Amino acid sequence: MSSLTTLNRQIKLASRPAGLPAVSDFQMDYSALPSPVASEVLVRSVYLSLDPWMRGRMDNGVPGREAVAIGDVMPGGVVGFVVESNDSAFRAGDAVEGMLGWQEYAVVNGRDLRKLDTGLAPISTALGVLGMPGLAAYFGLLAICDPRPHETVLVSGAAGAVGMLAGQIAKIKGCRVVGVVGSDARTSWLVDEAGFDAAFNHTTTTDLRETLGAHCPAGIDIYFDNVGGAITDAVFGLINDRARISIQSFLGMPDAGPRWLSQLIVRQAKVEGFLVSAWADRFPEAREQLSMWLKAGLLGYREDVAQGIESAPQAFIGMLQGKNEGKQLVQLSALQAAAA
Amino acid sequence: MSSLTTLNRQIKLASRPAGLPAVSDFQMDYSALPSPVASEVLVRSVYLSLDPWMRGRMDNGVPGREAVAIGDVMPGGVVGFVVESNDSAFRAGDAVEGMLGWQEYAVVNGRDLRKLDTGLAPISTALGVLGMPGLAAYFGLLAICDPRPHETVLVSGAAGAVGMLAGQIAKIKGCRVVGVVGSDARTSWLVDEAGFDAAFNHTTTTDLRETLGAHCPAGIDIYFDNVGGAITDAVFGLINDRARISIQSFLGMPDAGPRWLSQLIVRQAKVEGFLVSAWADRFPEAREQLSMWLKAGLLGYREDVAQGIESAPQAFIGMLQGKNEGKQLVQLSALQAAAA
Numbered sequence: 001m002s003s004l005t006t007l008n009r010q011i012k013l014a015s016r017p018a019g020l021p022a023v024s025d026f027q028m029d030y031s032a033l034p035s036p037v038a039s040e041v042l043v044r045s046v047y048l049s050l051d052p053w054m055r056g057r058m059d060n061g062v063p064g065r066e067a068v069a070i071g072d073v074m075p076g077g078v079v080g081f082v083v084e085s086n087d088s089a090f091r092a093g094d095a096v097e098g099m100l101g102w103q104e105y106a107v108v109n110g111r112d113l114r115k116l117d118t119g120l121a122p123i124s125t126a127l128g129v130l131g132m133p134g135l136a137a138y139f140g141l142l143a144i145c146d147p148r149p150h151e152t153v154l155v156s157g158a159a160g161a162v163g164m165l166a167g168q169i170a171k172i173k174g175c176r177v178v179g180v181v182g183s184d185a186r187t188s189w190l191v192d193e194a195g196f197d198a199a200f201n202h203t204t205t206t207d208l209r210e211t212l213g214a215h216c217p218a219g220i221d222i223y224f225d226n227v228g229g230a231i232t233d234a235v236f237g238l239i240n241d242r243a244r245i246s247i248q249s250f251l252g253m254p255d256a257g258p259r260w261l262s263q264l265i266v267r268q269a270k271v272e273g274f275l276v277s278a279w280a281d282r283f284p285e286a287r288e289q290l291s292m293w294l295k296a297g298l299l300g301y302r303e304d305v306a307q308g309i310e311s312a313p314q315a316f317i318g319m320l321q322g323k324n325e326g327k328q329l330v331q332l333s334a335l336q337a338a339a340a
Numbered sequence: 341m342s343s344l345t346t347l348n349r350q351i352k353l354a355s356r357p358a359g360l361p362a363v364s365d366f367q368m369d370y371s372a373l374p375s376p377v378a379s380e381v382l383v384r385s386v387y388l389s390l391d392p393w394m395r396g397r398m399d400n401g402v403p404g405r406e407a408v409a410i411g412d413v414m415p416g417g418v419v420g421f422v423v424e425s426n427d428s429a430f431r432a433g434d435a436v437e438g439m440l441g442w443q444e445y446a447v448v449n450g451r452d453l454r455k456l457d458t459g460l461a462p463i464s465t466a467l468g469v470l471g472m473p474g475l476a477a478y479f480g481l482l483a484i485c486d487p488r489p490h491e492t493v494l495v496s497g498a499a500g501a502v503g504m505l506a507g508q509i510a511k512i513k514g515c516r517v518v519g520v521v522g523s524d525a526r527t528s529w530l531v532d533e534a535g536f537d538a539a540f541n542h543t544t545t546t547d548l549r550e551t552l553g554a555h556c557p558a559g560i561d562i563y564f565d566n567v568g569g570a571i572t573d574a575v576f577g578l579i580n581d582r583a584r585i586s587i588q589s590f591l592g593m594p595d596a597g598p599r600w601l602s603q604l605i606v607r608q609a610k611v612e613g614f615l616v617s618a619w620a621d622r623f624p625e626a627r628e629q630l631s632m633w634l635k636a637g638l639l640g641y642r643e644d645v646a647q648g649i650e651s652a653p654q655a656f657i658g659m660l661q662g663k664n665e666g667k668q669l670v671q672l673s674a675l676q677a678a679a680a
Contacts, residue, residue, distance in 0.1 A: 273604030
């Protein structure tokens, strides 16, 4: 490779947004290609994952959430290929996954990379079904909600990277699964392709509670909540005894309104907040199970792939607005490396 | 006994209150002493338990909560002695506990009575430490919150029948226990008699969150919530990672205000609503453990005993206002039976 002529394009945080970020909150920088020293590995990034949690890191730090400094590269999960390695566990050409940030190349310590089995599935799945979204669906549904056959599972944000998988895992567990989404096209995809029992578009629903009730005639046993807000409020009126509600990564939803503590008591229900990172010691087990389901054709998925690092800010903003169809990725370089 | 001359005084629901009940929402009736038929047992009531859940039964029915009909005897747990038995499992003179309602005598099927071991503790404890309050404290703390040594446990309504026991069980489990109460006298009792590490009077606290923070310098791992409202709102700002919050039987608290879903996510915390009846199959195990702790002197308790069935409505209203000091009981007849 010719490091003298290759520049590394990076996207850095330029300013802290209030509410929805603007493209001007990001800036593109060009730096020399970094060189790995002892134990380090140089990676060419192919896919960058864009995820809701990144928005939280753009704010000033709050307890439990580290802020990105102004001028720092935006953080993010990446899959790519090893270019040069000073770690004996990796060789040039290995497919790897790691938190490499919004940049075309990265140098990291080998211990922060995970080698991918390219025979298993396309490498982009390491950011989706077999990555954080798959793990969040797996633990958020199975560990927090313990689904039983014939229970009714409601998933909000059901066409999102996590929601679509949570619903399909619930189907594998024998549940009746209903999805709430933001467009009619997503409704069709969930029912026709992902095997949901039903799905509806909340943006064209006049009475959320009535519509939820019609789709969940036996009440709601499990609510896999990706959105919060009005949908969550409506769900609380329909939960069954001993209902389980898993909540994670709400974005832009007002954290005010009617409360439902009394309903939790009457229904002996629980609401549990959930960060997938807490389950890191069980990731291998979960990845193995998810891989088996994927190979068996039980987990369909969709990817929405923006092209080129320069498209990342706009794609990120669109994802926060719910415009993406499936897991939002940015392709940063070709899947097949050009001759180095 | 001379059933011809004995009347059974009963307190019935006269009207449905809005908010705090008035004495006029109840009416006293006099009926002939009932006679037990096959399998039935006639019981003379000695202590009636007054509990917050009774207020909910005075409203029109909501899902999961049966309403008392106008003109029906108010429901309630009672301990007393068998007068006459057509069930071979009971004999005259046996001490028993059951849901016999607000009345001086009751006839029930023997299967709905539990025989008490009078050698174990005063029979009134069957309505307190060894009754529903004890069981609610036991399961609400141990099963829902899983306390670990050195964790900080906050109990609101800490001088109430359930709260005082939850705090003491947390102490047995090696936790640091802080109580929130409504008077300085209760603060002293909790620290000096019940062994709480600290307690404070929220009615004289100017900044709830600051005071909570001062009493819980290591944050809050477990919140045993008996009250809801402003105290609960303040607690949410101070919970630690993986905090567990058990909620039950709030009364008169506005179910609106700031919400804390985001905080649950950041802290990976859970809020679980809880009805003690759900754990009925484990009551024997719990009663055995509570009895052992009681015998070992590890569970102190207080009782507030009103005298005579005619005092029950006012005592009930006072309990809803938090005026009782300890478990609210009404003594309906003498502990030692008069010669029949």
